[in-house]
Amino acid sequence: DAKTTQPPSMDCAEGRAANLPCNHSTISGNEYVYWYRQIHSQGPQYIIHGLKNNETNEMASLIITEDRKSSTLILPHATLRDTAVYFCIRNEKLTFGTGTRLTIIP
Amino acid sequence: DAGVTQSPTHLIKTRGQQVTLRCSPKSGHDTVSWYQQALGQGPQFIFQYYEEEERQRGNFPDRFSGHQFPNYSSELNVNALLLGDSALYLCASSPGRVDSYNSPLHFGNGTRLTVT
Numbered sequence: 001d002a003k004t005t006q007p008p009s010m011d012c013a014e015g016r017a018a019n020l021p022c023n024h025s026t027i028s029g030n031e032y033v034y035w036y037r038q039i040h041s042q043g044p045q046y047i048i049h050g051l052k053n054n055e056t057n058e059m060a061s062l063i064i065t066e067d068r069k070s071s072t073l074i075l076p077h078a079t080l081r082d083t084a085v086y087f088c089i090r091n092e093k094l095t096f097g098t099g100t101r102l103t104i105i106p
Numbered sequence: 107d108a109g110v111t112q113s114p115t116h117l118i119k120t121r122g123q124q125v126t127l128r129c130s131p132k133s134g135h136d137t138v139s140w141y142q143q144a145l146g147q148g149p150q151f152i153f154q155y156y157e158e159e160e161r162q163r164g165n166f167p168d169r170f171s172g173h174q175f176p177n178y179s180s181e182l183n184v185n186a187l188l189l190g191d192s193a194l195y196l197c198a199s200s201p202g203r204v205d206s207y208n209s210p211l212h213f214g215n216g217t218r219l220t221v222t
Contacts, residue, residue: 043215049210087148096148
């Protein structure tokens with residue numbers, strides 16, 4: 001099964017860190033974990049991806065467990081503009097799933 | 107540097123008709139993927155083109171076909187439209203080989219197709 005599992009929705013207070021979990025227990029050894037987000041009526045926006053090691057860029061951090069069966073996307077200081085649907089993808093060429101709707105609360 | 111551009115942005119068609127959607131990839135990208143996104147759902151992979159050939163295909167009927175041109179732009183064609191084909195159609199481009207897992211996708215903002 002190429003799908004991932006994410007909670008359907010989450011809330012986070014503005015200025016706090018948003019931690020979005022993703023389960024990908026059947027991931028194979030050469031597959032990367034990708035994160036995208038989609039703001040209403042726009043195309044998905046690439047955030048970050050990783051294979052085994054934790055990754056950080058200007059948008060977010062990605063923590064991947066040692067067994068690679070799950071990962072967490074961290075938005076360190078959430079702003080209202082981070083309100084979006086976040087997709088965790090095991091392989092971006094296949095089905096995205098329904099993602100997590102993250103709402104940042106003022 | 108222009109990103110992925112899609113045209114038209116909106117389209118209304120009647121059941122049974124045919125439609126063609128167009129996509130220009132981001133500069134420097136040679137691989138184009140197409141996705142269908144129904145309301146409230148995640149994008150569903152239709153197919154991917156590289157070197158003017160369809161390289162991978164998702165679970166979509168033959169009514170969905172595509173083409174990639176020498177300049178890497180692409181078209182998605184849907185024949186015999188059904189009401190259920192109403193969706194946002196997204197084009198994504200990426201650089202490098204089609205089987206590279208280390209190539210993030212860059213999406214356009216899509217074409218909203220309504221079938222009545």
